Amino acid sequence: MGWPAGVPNAAAALGWHKKMTPLFIAQIGLTLFVFVMLLSSAAGMVYVERKVAAFLQQRLGPYLVGPKGLLQPLADVIKLMFKEELRPRAADAFLFALAPVISATCAFAAFAVVPFGGDTTLLGLIPEGLRLQVADVNVAILVVFAIASMSVYGIVLAGWSSNSKYSLLGGLRSSAQMISYELSYGLALASVLLVGNSLSLTDIVNRQAGAWLGFIPRWFVFVQPIGFLIYMTAGIAETNRAPFDFPEAEQELVAGYHTEYSSMSFAMFFLAEYVNMVTVSAVATDLFLGGWQGPFLSESFGWVWFLLKVAAILFFYVWMRWTLPRYRYDQLMRFGWKILLPLAVINLLVTAAGVLYFGA
Amino acid sequence: MTPFYLFAAIAVGASLLVIAQRNPVYSVLLLIASFGALSGLYVLLDAPFVAVIQIIVYAGAIMVLFLFVVMLLNAPHEDTEYDERVHPLLRPGPMRFGAGLAAALAVELWWALGRGGESGSFAGGSVTSVAAIGRSLFTDYAFPFEVTSILILVAMVGAVLLARREEPR
Numbered sequence A: 001m002g003w004p005a006g007v008p009n010a011a012a013a014l015g016w017h018k019k020m021t022p023l024f025i026a027q028i029g030l031t032l033f034v035f036v037m038l039l040s041s042a043a044g045m046v047y048v049e050r051k052v053a054a055f056l057q058q059r060l061g062p063y064l065v066g067p068k069g070l071l072q073p074l075a076d077v078i079k080l081m082f083k084e085e086l087r088p089r090a091a092d093a094f095l096f097a098l099a100p101v102i103s104a105t106c107a108f109a110a111f112a113v114v115p116f117g118g119d120t121t122l123l124g125l126i127p128e129g130l131r132l133q134v135a136d137v138n139v140a141i142l143v144v145f146a147i148a149s150m151s152v153y154g155i156v157l158a159g160w161s162s163n164s165k166y167s168l169l170g171g172l173r174s175s176a177q178m179i180s181y182e183l184s185y186g187l188a189l190a191s192v193l194l195v196g197n198s199l200s201l202t203d204i205v206n207r208q209a210g211a212w213l214g215f216i217p218r219w220f221v222f223v224q225p226i227g228f229l230i231y232m233t234a235g236i237a238e239t240n241r242a243p244f245d246f247p248e249a250e251q252e253l254v255a256g257y258h259t260e261y262s263s264m265s266f267a268m269f270f271l272a273e274y275v276n277m278v279t280v281s282a283v284a285t286d287l288f289l290g291g292w293q294g295p296f297l298s299e300s301f302g303w304v305w306f307l308l309k310v311a312a313i314l315f316f317y318v319w320m321r322w323t324l325p326r327y328r329y330d331q332l333m334r335f336g337w338k339i340l341l342p343l344a345v346i347n348l349l350v351t352a353a354g355v356l357y358f359g360a
Numbered sequence B: 001m002t003p004f005y006l007f008a009a010i011a012v013g014a015s016l017l018v019i020a021q022r023n024p025v026y027s028v029l030l031l032i033a034s035f036g037a038l039s040g041l042y043v044l045l046d047a048p049f050v051a052v053i054q055i056i057v058y059a060g061a062i063m064v065l066f067l068f069v070v071m072l073l074n075a076p077h078e079d080t081e082y083d084e085r086v087h088p089l090l091r092p093g094p095m096r097f098g099a100g101l102a103a104a105l106a107v108e109l110w111w112a113l114g115r116g117g118e119s120g121s122f123a124g125g126s127v128t129s130v131a132a133i134g135r136s137l138f139t140d141y142a143f144p145f146e147v148t149s150i151l152i153l154v155a156m157v158g159a160v161l162l163a164r165r166e167e168p169r
Helices: A020-058 A071-080 A094-113 A140-150 A152-161 A165-196 A201-206 A225-238 A263-288 A298-325 A329-358 B001-021 B024-044 B048-073 B080-086 B093-114 B130-138 B142-163
Strands: A117-120 A131-132
Touching: A020 A071, A020 A094, A020 A263, A020 A298, A071 A263, A071 B001, A094 A140, A094 A152, A094 A263, A117 A298, A140 A152, A140 A165, A140 A201, A140 A263, A140 B048, A152 A263, A152 B024, A152 B048, A165 A201, A165 A225, A165 A263, A165 A329, A165 B048, A201 A263, A225 A298, A225 A329, A225 B001, A263 A298, B001 B024, B024 B048, B048 B130, B130 B142
Parallel strands: none
Antiparallel strands: A117 A131
Protein backbone atom coordinates (compact mmCIF):
# COMPACT_ATOMS: atom_id res chain seq x y z
CA MET A 1 0.00 0.00 0.00
CA GLY A 2 3.00 2.28 -0.44
CA TRP A 3 4.07 2.45 3.19
CA PRO A 4 7.69 3.58 3.59
CA ALA A 5 9.89 0.79 4.86
CA GLY A 6 10.47 0.73 8.59
CA VAL A 7 7.37 2.71 9.44
CA PRO A 8 4.95 0.50 11.34
CA ASN A 9 1.62 0.22 9.58
CA ALA A 10 -0.98 0.41 12.32
CA ALA A 11 -3.78 -0.94 10.14
CA ALA A 12 -1.72 -3.93 9.05
CA ALA A 13 -0.49 -4.57 12.60
CA LEU A 14 -4.06 -4.79 13.83
CA GLY A 15 -4.93 -7.10 10.95
CA TRP A 16 -7.53 -4.80 9.47
CA HIS A 17 -6.92 -5.98 5.91
CA LYS A 18 -8.28 -9.36 7.01
CA LYS A 19 -11.26 -7.86 8.80
CA MET A 20 -12.47 -5.64 5.95
CA THR A 21 -15.48 -7.82 5.29
CA PRO A 22 -18.91 -6.37 4.45
CA LEU A 23 -19.93 -7.16 8.03
CA PHE A 24 -17.04 -5.15 9.45
CA ILE A 25 -17.79 -2.18 7.21
CA ALA A 26 -21.45 -2.41 8.22
CA GLN A 27 -20.40 -2.33 11.87
CA ILE A 28 -18.35 0.83 11.37
CA GLY A 29 -21.32 2.35 9.57
CA LEU A 30 -23.56 1.31 12.45
CA THR A 31 -21.28 3.02 14.96
CA LEU A 32 -21.41 6.29 13.02
CA PHE A 33 -25.15 5.87 12.57
CA VAL A 34 -25.72 5.47 16.32
CA PHE A 35 -23.66 8.58 16.99
CA VAL A 36 -25.62 10.67 14.49
CA MET A 37 -28.93 9.25 15.71
CA LEU A 38 -28.13 10.21 19.31
CA LEU A 39 -27.22 13.73 18.22
CA SER A 40 -30.41 14.16 16.24
CA SER A 41 -32.54 12.51 18.92
CA ALA A 42 -31.29 15.16 21.33
CA ALA A 43 -32.31 17.88 18.87
CA GLY A 44 -35.66 16.18 18.34
CA MET A 45 -36.21 15.90 22.08
CA VAL A 46 -35.64 19.64 22.53
CA TYR A 47 -38.41 20.30 20.03
CA VAL A 48 -40.73 17.67 21.52
CA GLU A 49 -40.12 18.98 25.00
CA ARG A 50 -41.03 22.54 24.03
CA LYS A 51 -44.09 21.45 22.07
CA VAL A 52 -45.37 19.13 24.82
CA ALA A 53 -44.70 21.76 27.47
CA ALA A 54 -46.64 24.27 25.41
CA PHE A 55 -49.48 21.78 24.95
CA LEU A 56 -49.65 21.05 28.69
CA GLN A 57 -49.66 24.76 29.48
CA GLN A 58 -52.09 25.70 26.70
CA ARG A 59 -49.53 27.66 24.72
CA LEU A 60 -48.38 27.32 21.12
CA GLY A 61 -44.68 26.59 21.58
CA PRO A 62 -42.18 27.17 18.77
CA TYR A 63 -44.00 27.73 15.48
CA LEU A 64 -42.10 30.38 13.50
CA VAL A 65 -38.97 28.60 12.24
CA GLY A 66 -39.93 26.10 9.57
CA PRO A 67 -43.25 24.28 9.27
CA LYS A 68 -44.81 23.96 12.75
CA GLY A 69 -41.51 25.21 14.20
CA LEU A 70 -39.72 22.00 13.21
CA LEU A 71 -36.48 23.82 12.41
CA GLN A 72 -36.34 25.46 15.84
CA PRO A 73 -33.64 23.06 17.21
CA LEU A 74 -31.46 23.87 14.18
CA ALA A 75 -31.88 27.60 14.83
CA ASP A 76 -30.97 27.01 18.50
CA VAL A 77 -27.82 25.13 17.55
CA ILE A 78 -26.73 27.87 15.13
CA LYS A 79 -27.37 30.49 17.79
CA LEU A 80 -25.30 28.56 20.34
CA MET A 81 -22.42 28.08 17.90
CA PHE A 82 -22.11 31.78 17.17
CA LYS A 83 -22.31 32.90 20.78
CA GLU A 84 -19.20 34.06 22.55
CA GLU A 85 -17.37 31.51 24.65
CA LEU A 86 -17.01 33.05 28.10
CA ARG A 87 -14.90 31.88 31.00
CA PRO A 88 -14.75 33.49 34.45
CA ARG A 89 -11.29 34.89 35.16
CA ALA A 90 -10.90 32.94 38.40
CA ALA A 91 -11.99 29.65 36.83
CA ASP A 92 -9.66 26.69 36.51
CA ALA A 93 -9.15 26.85 32.74
CA PHE A 94 -8.29 23.21 32.09
CA LEU A 95 -11.06 21.66 34.18
CA PHE A 96 -13.54 24.27 32.98
CA ALA A 97 -12.92 23.06 29.43
CA LEU A 98 -12.74 19.38 30.41
CA ALA A 99 -16.04 19.16 32.34
CA PRO A 100 -18.47 19.47 29.40
CA VAL A 101 -16.33 17.01 27.43
CA ILE A 102 -16.62 14.42 30.24
CA SER A 103 -20.39 14.94 30.39
CA ALA A 104 -20.92 14.55 26.65
CA THR A 105 -18.48 11.62 26.28
CA CYS A 106 -20.11 9.63 29.09
CA ALA A 107 -23.55 10.29 27.64
CA PHE A 108 -22.57 8.91 24.23
CA ALA A 109 -20.38 6.07 25.51
CA ALA A 110 -23.15 4.43 27.53
CA PHE A 111 -25.25 3.80 24.43
CA ALA A 112 -22.45 1.73 22.87
CA VAL A 113 -23.47 -1.42 24.73
CA VAL A 114 -27.24 -0.98 24.33
CA PRO A 115 -28.73 -3.33 21.73
CA PHE A 116 -31.60 -1.77 19.81
CA GLY A 117 -32.70 -4.46 17.41
CA GLY A 118 -32.32 -8.10 16.44
CA ASP A 119 -30.02 -9.45 13.74
CA THR A 120 -30.55 -7.85 10.35
CA THR A 121 -28.97 -8.35 6.95
CA LEU A 122 -29.82 -4.79 5.80
CA LEU A 123 -32.31 -6.19 3.25
CA GLY A 124 -29.79 -8.75 2.03
CA LEU A 125 -26.87 -6.34 1.52
CA ILE A 126 -24.52 -8.29 3.79
CA PRO A 127 -24.15 -12.09 3.99
CA GLU A 128 -24.27 -12.58 7.79
CA GLY A 129 -26.73 -11.08 10.22
CA LEU A 130 -25.64 -7.81 11.84
CA ARG A 131 -26.55 -7.32 15.47
CA LEU A 132 -27.94 -3.82 15.96
CA GLN A 133 -25.58 -2.94 18.81
CA VAL A 134 -22.26 -1.15 18.69
CA ALA A 135 -20.41 -3.45 21.07
CA ASP A 136 -21.69 -6.80 22.33
CA VAL A 137 -20.20 -6.90 25.82
CA ASN A 138 -21.16 -9.80 28.07
CA VAL A 139 -21.28 -7.51 31.11
CA ALA A 140 -23.35 -4.81 29.35
CA ILE A 141 -25.52 -3.93 32.36
CA LEU A 142 -22.46 -3.26 34.47
CA VAL A 143 -20.90 -1.15 31.73
CA VAL A 144 -24.02 1.03 31.58
CA PHE A 145 -23.89 1.39 35.35
CA ALA A 146 -20.14 2.16 35.34
CA ILE A 147 -20.49 4.90 32.74
CA ALA A 148 -23.48 6.36 34.58
CA SER A 149 -21.37 6.53 37.71
CA MET A 150 -18.57 8.30 35.81
CA SER A 151 -20.86 10.96 34.34
CA VAL A 152 -21.20 12.66 37.72
CA TYR A 153 -17.63 13.96 37.31
CA GLY A 154 -18.63 16.23 34.45
CA ILE A 155 -21.20 18.01 36.61
CA VAL A 156 -19.10 18.11 39.78
CA LEU A 157 -16.04 19.45 37.99
CA ALA A 158 -18.10 22.03 36.11
CA GLY A 159 -19.43 23.25 39.44
CA TRP A 160 -16.03 23.37 41.09
CA SER A 161 -13.95 24.79 38.24
CA SER A 162 -16.35 27.68 37.55
CA ASN A 163 -15.33 29.23 40.87
CA SER A 164 -18.84 30.54 41.44
CA LYS A 165 -21.02 29.89 44.47
CA TYR A 166 -24.07 28.88 42.45
CA SER A 167 -22.08 26.49 40.31
CA LEU A 168 -20.36 24.94 43.32
CA LEU A 169 -23.63 24.43 45.17
CA GLY A 170 -25.15 22.91 42.03
CA GLY A 171 -22.19 20.56 41.62
CA LEU A 172 -22.23 19.47 45.27
CA ARG A 173 -25.97 18.88 45.24
CA SER A 174 -25.63 16.89 42.08
CA SER A 175 -22.93 14.61 43.43
CA ALA A 176 -24.89 13.99 46.63
CA GLN A 177 -28.03 13.27 44.65
CA MET A 178 -26.37 10.99 42.12
CA ILE A 179 -24.53 8.99 44.79
CA SER A 180 -27.80 8.55 46.70
CA TYR A 181 -29.87 7.40 43.74
CA GLU A 182 -27.14 5.31 42.14
CA LEU A 183 -27.62 2.71 44.88
CA SER A 184 -31.31 2.23 44.15
CA TYR A 185 -30.55 2.31 40.41
CA GLY A 186 -27.96 -0.43 40.80
CA LEU A 187 -30.23 -2.58 42.99
CA ALA A 188 -33.07 -2.27 40.45
CA LEU A 189 -30.63 -3.42 37.73
CA ALA A 190 -29.51 -6.29 39.97
CA SER A 191 -33.06 -7.57 40.47
CA VAL A 192 -33.58 -7.63 36.69
CA LEU A 193 -30.39 -9.51 36.05
CA LEU A 194 -31.47 -12.10 38.64
CA VAL A 195 -34.70 -12.64 36.71
CA GLY A 196 -32.93 -12.55 33.35
CA ASN A 197 -30.10 -14.75 34.68
CA SER A 198 -27.55 -12.86 32.58
CA LEU A 199 -25.50 -9.65 32.51
CA SER A 200 -25.84 -9.30 28.75
CA LEU A 201 -28.60 -7.00 27.55
CA THR A 202 -29.07 -9.09 24.40
CA ASP A 203 -29.69 -12.25 26.47
CA ILE A 204 -32.11 -10.38 28.71
CA VAL A 205 -34.12 -9.13 25.73
CA ASN A 206 -34.17 -12.61 24.18
CA ARG A 207 -35.55 -14.03 27.43
CA GLN A 208 -38.55 -11.70 27.11
CA ALA A 209 -39.73 -13.23 23.82
CA GLY A 210 -43.14 -14.86 23.63
CA ALA A 211 -46.25 -14.35 25.72
CA TRP A 212 -48.10 -15.74 28.71
CA LEU A 213 -51.61 -17.11 27.98
CA GLY A 214 -51.12 -15.98 24.41
CA PHE A 215 -51.64 -12.27 24.92
CA ILE A 216 -49.58 -10.96 27.88
CA PRO A 217 -46.05 -10.34 26.58
CA ARG A 218 -43.30 -11.89 28.71
CA TRP A 219 -41.85 -8.52 29.58
CA PHE A 220 -39.96 -8.19 32.82
CA VAL A 221 -42.07 -5.19 33.76
CA PHE A 222 -44.79 -7.69 34.71
CA VAL A 223 -42.35 -9.77 36.77
CA GLN A 224 -40.61 -6.74 38.25
CA PRO A 225 -43.20 -3.93 38.51
CA ILE A 226 -41.54 -2.44 41.61
CA GLY A 227 -38.12 -2.79 40.00
CA PHE A 228 -39.39 -0.85 36.99
CA LEU A 229 -40.76 1.97 39.16
CA ILE A 230 -37.50 2.16 41.14
CA TYR A 231 -35.47 2.14 37.93
CA MET A 232 -37.51 4.94 36.39
CA THR A 233 -37.47 7.09 39.54
CA ALA A 234 -33.75 6.66 40.04
CA GLY A 235 -33.24 7.18 36.30
CA ILE A 236 -34.97 10.55 36.46
CA ALA A 237 -32.78 11.52 39.41
CA GLU A 238 -29.64 10.27 37.63
CA THR A 239 -30.38 12.38 34.57
CA ASN A 240 -31.16 15.40 36.76
CA ARG A 241 -34.62 15.89 35.34
CA ALA A 242 -37.59 17.49 37.05
CA PRO A 243 -38.96 16.77 39.64
CA PHE A 244 -35.37 15.98 40.73
CA ASP A 245 -33.54 18.75 38.84
CA PHE A 246 -31.73 20.16 41.86
CA PRO A 247 -28.33 20.66 40.26
CA GLU A 248 -29.94 23.40 38.16
CA ALA A 249 -32.82 24.61 40.32
CA GLU A 250 -33.43 27.98 38.68
CA GLN A 251 -35.09 29.73 41.59
CA GLU A 252 -32.27 28.91 43.99
CA LEU A 253 -29.11 28.47 41.95
CA VAL A 254 -29.56 30.58 38.77
CA ALA A 255 -28.66 27.66 36.49
CA GLY A 256 -26.72 25.43 38.90
CA TYR A 257 -23.54 23.78 37.70
CA HIS A 258 -23.62 25.33 34.22
CA THR A 259 -24.29 28.92 35.35
CA GLU A 260 -20.94 30.15 34.03
CA TYR A 261 -21.03 28.21 30.77
CA SER A 262 -22.00 29.69 27.45
CA SER A 263 -22.01 28.86 23.77
CA MET A 264 -20.98 25.33 22.74
CA SER A 265 -19.70 24.23 26.14
CA PHE A 266 -23.17 24.94 27.51
CA ALA A 267 -24.63 23.12 24.52
CA MET A 268 -22.56 20.05 25.42
CA PHE A 269 -24.16 19.85 28.88
CA PHE A 270 -27.54 20.31 27.27
CA LEU A 271 -26.77 17.59 24.74
CA ALA A 272 -25.51 15.26 27.48
CA GLU A 273 -28.75 15.64 29.43
CA TYR A 274 -30.91 14.67 26.47
CA VAL A 275 -28.65 11.84 25.32
CA ASN A 276 -28.66 10.49 28.90
CA MET A 277 -32.45 10.54 28.82
CA VAL A 278 -32.43 8.55 25.59
CA THR A 279 -29.94 6.05 27.03
CA VAL A 280 -31.89 5.55 30.26
CA SER A 281 -35.06 5.02 28.22
CA ALA A 282 -33.32 2.60 25.86
CA VAL A 283 -31.93 0.56 28.75
CA ALA A 284 -35.37 0.56 30.41
CA THR A 285 -36.84 -0.73 27.15
CA ASP A 286 -34.29 -3.54 26.94
CA LEU A 287 -34.59 -4.51 30.60
CA PHE A 288 -38.29 -4.19 31.26
CA LEU A 289 -40.27 -3.71 28.05
CA GLY A 290 -38.93 -6.55 25.96
CA GLY A 291 -36.56 -4.50 23.79
CA TRP A 292 -37.27 -5.14 20.12
CA GLN A 293 -39.71 -8.01 20.82
CA GLY A 294 -43.16 -7.33 19.52
CA PRO A 295 -45.93 -8.81 17.37
CA PHE A 296 -46.50 -8.31 13.58
CA LEU A 297 -42.89 -7.51 12.65
CA SER A 298 -40.07 -9.92 11.82
CA GLU A 299 -36.86 -9.78 13.84
CA SER A 300 -35.11 -7.64 11.21
CA PHE A 301 -37.65 -4.88 11.80
CA GLY A 302 -37.76 -5.21 15.59
CA TRP A 303 -36.08 -1.82 15.89
CA VAL A 304 -39.43 -0.24 14.99
CA TRP A 305 -40.90 -1.63 18.22
CA PHE A 306 -37.79 -0.53 20.06
CA LEU A 307 -38.14 3.04 18.80
CA LEU A 308 -41.84 3.15 19.71
CA LYS A 309 -41.17 1.95 23.25
CA VAL A 310 -38.31 4.39 23.76
CA ALA A 311 -40.48 7.21 22.42
CA ALA A 312 -43.22 6.30 24.90
CA ILE A 313 -40.79 6.44 27.85
CA LEU A 314 -39.33 9.72 26.60
CA PHE A 315 -42.80 11.21 26.38
CA PHE A 316 -43.40 10.05 29.95
CA TYR A 317 -40.20 11.86 30.97
CA VAL A 318 -41.35 15.13 29.42
CA TRP A 319 -44.86 14.69 30.81
CA MET A 320 -43.46 14.24 34.35
CA ARG A 321 -41.30 17.33 34.04
CA TRP A 322 -44.17 19.64 33.18
CA THR A 323 -46.64 18.05 35.61
CA LEU A 324 -44.78 17.70 38.89
CA PRO A 325 -43.21 20.55 40.87
CA ARG A 326 -39.66 20.19 42.17
CA TYR A 327 -39.19 18.53 45.54
CA ARG A 328 -37.38 20.24 48.38
CA TYR A 329 -33.77 19.10 48.74
CA ASP A 330 -34.26 17.41 52.12
CA GLN A 331 -37.37 15.65 50.76
CA LEU A 332 -35.28 14.33 47.88
CA MET A 333 -32.63 12.95 50.21
CA ARG A 334 -35.18 11.46 52.61
CA PHE A 335 -37.05 9.85 49.73
CA GLY A 336 -33.87 8.42 48.24
CA TRP A 337 -32.41 6.92 51.41
CA LYS A 338 -35.46 6.09 53.52
CA ILE A 339 -38.02 4.97 50.93
CA LEU A 340 -36.45 4.13 47.58
CA LEU A 341 -33.34 2.33 48.87
CA PRO A 342 -35.13 0.05 51.41
CA LEU A 343 -37.75 -0.69 48.76
CA ALA A 344 -35.04 -1.63 46.27
CA VAL A 345 -33.30 -3.88 48.84
CA ILE A 346 -36.58 -5.64 49.72
CA ASN A 347 -37.38 -6.01 46.02
CA LEU A 348 -33.98 -7.57 45.41
CA LEU A 349 -34.38 -10.01 48.33
CA VAL A 350 -37.89 -11.04 47.27
CA THR A 351 -36.70 -11.47 43.68
CA ALA A 352 -33.73 -13.58 44.77
CA ALA A 353 -35.98 -15.76 46.92
CA GLY A 354 -38.46 -16.10 44.05
CA VAL A 355 -35.75 -17.07 41.57
CA LEU A 356 -34.37 -19.59 44.05
CA TYR A 357 -37.80 -21.11 44.68
CA PHE A 358 -39.31 -21.13 41.19
CA GLY A 359 -36.10 -21.40 39.20
CA ALA A 360 -34.94 -18.73 36.77
CA MET B 1 1.61 -5.77 23.48
CA THR B 2 1.15 -2.13 22.45
CA PRO B 3 -2.11 -1.56 24.38
CA PHE B 4 -0.46 -3.04 27.46
CA TYR B 5 2.37 -0.50 27.36
CA LEU B 6 -0.09 2.33 26.71
CA PHE B 7 -2.24 1.46 29.74
CA ALA B 8 0.79 0.70 31.90
CA ALA B 9 2.37 4.05 30.99
CA ILE B 10 -0.86 5.91 31.82
CA ALA B 11 -1.25 4.05 35.12
CA VAL B 12 2.33 4.69 36.26
CA GLY B 13 2.48 8.26 34.95
CA ALA B 14 -0.85 9.27 36.48
CA SER B 15 0.04 7.65 39.81
CA LEU B 16 3.32 9.54 39.94
CA LEU B 17 1.58 12.81 39.12
CA VAL B 18 -0.96 12.19 41.91
CA ILE B 19 1.80 12.83 44.43
CA ALA B 20 4.00 15.05 42.26
CA GLN B 21 1.61 17.95 41.65
CA ARG B 22 0.04 20.06 44.35
CA ASN B 23 -3.59 20.70 43.49
CA PRO B 24 -5.73 18.20 45.44
CA VAL B 25 -8.56 18.20 42.85
CA TYR B 26 -6.09 17.29 40.11
CA SER B 27 -4.68 14.56 42.35
CA VAL B 28 -8.13 13.00 42.61
CA LEU B 29 -8.63 13.19 38.84
CA LEU B 30 -5.22 11.68 38.10
CA LEU B 31 -5.99 8.83 40.48
CA ILE B 32 -9.19 8.23 38.51
CA ALA B 33 -7.15 8.17 35.29
CA SER B 34 -4.83 5.64 36.89
CA PHE B 35 -7.79 3.43 37.88
CA GLY B 36 -9.14 3.71 34.35
CA ALA B 37 -5.81 2.50 32.94
CA LEU B 38 -5.79 -0.41 35.43
CA SER B 39 -9.26 -1.32 34.26
CA GLY B 40 -7.93 -1.34 30.69
CA LEU B 41 -5.23 -3.78 31.81
CA TYR B 42 -7.92 -6.07 33.25
CA VAL B 43 -9.71 -6.01 29.90
CA LEU B 44 -6.45 -7.06 28.22
CA LEU B 45 -6.21 -9.92 30.74
CA ASP B 46 -9.62 -11.10 29.50
CA ALA B 47 -11.39 -10.20 32.75
CA PRO B 48 -14.08 -7.70 31.69
CA PHE B 49 -16.08 -8.25 34.89
CA VAL B 50 -13.17 -7.23 37.12
CA ALA B 51 -12.49 -4.27 34.80
CA VAL B 52 -16.02 -2.95 35.08
CA ILE B 53 -16.16 -3.52 38.84
CA GLN B 54 -12.89 -1.58 39.12
CA ILE B 55 -14.55 1.39 37.39
CA ILE B 56 -17.83 1.15 39.34
CA VAL B 57 -16.32 0.73 42.79
CA TYR B 58 -13.12 2.76 42.67
CA ALA B 59 -13.47 5.34 39.91
CA GLY B 60 -17.25 5.72 40.17
CA ALA B 61 -18.04 5.47 43.87
CA ILE B 62 -15.02 5.95 46.10
CA MET B 63 -13.38 8.71 44.08
CA VAL B 64 -16.65 10.66 43.87
CA LEU B 65 -16.63 10.75 47.66
CA PHE B 66 -12.97 11.83 47.64
CA LEU B 67 -13.74 14.63 45.20
CA PHE B 68 -16.80 15.57 47.22
CA VAL B 69 -14.75 15.94 50.40
CA VAL B 70 -11.93 17.81 48.69
CA MET B 71 -14.42 20.24 47.16
CA LEU B 72 -16.46 20.59 50.34
CA LEU B 73 -13.42 21.39 52.46
CA ASN B 74 -12.17 23.52 49.58
CA ALA B 75 -8.66 22.24 50.28
CA PRO B 76 -6.24 24.93 49.10
CA HIS B 77 -3.24 24.38 46.87
CA GLU B 78 -0.36 23.22 48.99
CA ASP B 79 1.79 26.27 49.60
CA THR B 80 5.33 25.46 48.48
CA GLU B 81 7.38 27.85 50.63
CA TYR B 82 5.30 27.19 53.73
CA ASP B 83 5.55 23.43 53.23
CA GLU B 84 9.28 23.41 52.83
CA ARG B 85 9.81 25.27 56.08
CA VAL B 86 7.46 23.61 58.51
CA HIS B 87 5.64 20.68 56.91
CA PRO B 88 6.28 17.76 59.29
CA LEU B 89 6.66 15.27 56.47
CA LEU B 90 9.55 17.25 55.04
CA ARG B 91 11.63 17.16 58.21
CA PRO B 92 14.73 14.90 58.17
CA GLY B 93 13.24 12.12 60.35
CA PRO B 94 10.13 11.42 58.22
CA MET B 95 12.21 11.82 55.07
CA ARG B 96 14.53 9.02 56.24
CA PHE B 97 11.55 6.85 57.16
CA GLY B 98 10.05 7.41 53.69
CA ALA B 99 13.33 6.58 52.02
CA GLY B 100 13.48 3.37 54.05
CA LEU B 101 9.97 2.41 52.95
CA ALA B 102 10.82 3.16 49.32
CA ALA B 103 13.94 0.98 49.55
CA ALA B 104 11.90 -1.86 51.08
CA LEU B 105 9.37 -1.56 48.26
CA ALA B 106 12.11 -1.64 45.65
CA VAL B 107 13.60 -4.79 47.18
CA GLU B 108 10.17 -6.45 47.29
CA LEU B 109 9.51 -5.54 43.66
CA TRP B 110 12.91 -6.90 42.63
CA TRP B 111 12.19 -10.13 44.51
CA ALA B 112 8.66 -10.45 43.10
CA LEU B 113 9.72 -9.78 39.51
CA GLY B 114 12.64 -12.15 39.88
CA ARG B 115 10.34 -15.05 40.71
CA GLY B 116 8.73 -14.73 37.26
CA GLY B 117 6.11 -17.13 35.89
CA GLU B 118 5.31 -18.65 39.27
CA SER B 119 1.96 -16.87 39.52
CA GLY B 120 -0.86 -18.11 41.74
CA SER B 121 -3.57 -20.05 39.95
CA PHE B 122 -7.23 -19.15 40.20
CA ALA B 123 -9.37 -21.95 41.59
CA GLY B 124 -12.54 -20.98 39.72
CA GLY B 125 -11.08 -21.72 36.30
CA SER B 126 -11.84 -18.99 33.79
CA VAL B 127 -11.91 -15.45 35.17
CA THR B 128 -14.17 -14.37 32.32
CA SER B 129 -17.33 -15.97 33.62
CA VAL B 130 -19.24 -14.00 36.23
CA ALA B 131 -20.79 -17.23 37.50
CA ALA B 132 -17.34 -18.76 38.06
CA ILE B 133 -16.17 -15.70 39.99
CA GLY B 134 -19.28 -15.74 42.17
CA ARG B 135 -19.01 -19.46 42.87
CA SER B 136 -15.37 -19.40 43.89
CA LEU B 137 -15.91 -16.22 45.92
CA PHE B 138 -18.58 -17.87 48.04
CA THR B 139 -16.98 -21.33 48.31
CA ASP B 140 -13.18 -21.41 48.14
CA TYR B 141 -12.66 -17.79 49.13
CA ALA B 142 -15.65 -17.40 51.47
CA PHE B 143 -13.51 -16.88 54.57
CA PRO B 144 -11.24 -14.10 53.19
CA PHE B 145 -14.33 -12.52 51.66
CA GLU B 146 -16.18 -12.37 55.00
CA VAL B 147 -13.07 -11.22 56.86
CA THR B 148 -12.71 -8.36 54.38
CA SER B 149 -16.29 -7.32 55.04
CA ILE B 150 -15.60 -7.25 58.80
CA LEU B 151 -12.50 -5.13 58.13
CA ILE B 152 -14.65 -2.63 56.22
CA LEU B 153 -17.25 -2.68 59.01
CA VAL B 154 -14.54 -1.91 61.57
CA ALA B 155 -13.34 1.01 59.45
CA MET B 156 -16.91 2.29 59.22
CA VAL B 157 -17.48 2.07 62.97
CA GLY B 158 -14.16 3.83 63.52
CA ALA B 159 -15.11 6.65 61.16
CA VAL B 160 -18.47 7.13 62.89
CA LEU B 161 -16.78 7.14 66.29
CA LEU B 162 -14.20 9.72 65.19
CA ALA B 163 -16.75 11.95 63.51
CA ARG B 164 -19.26 11.80 66.37
CA ARG B 165 -19.70 15.07 68.17
CA GLU B 166 -19.59 15.09 71.98
CA GLU B 167 -23.06 15.47 73.47
CA PRO B 168 -23.36 18.98 74.91
CA ARG B 169 -24.57 18.93 78.50
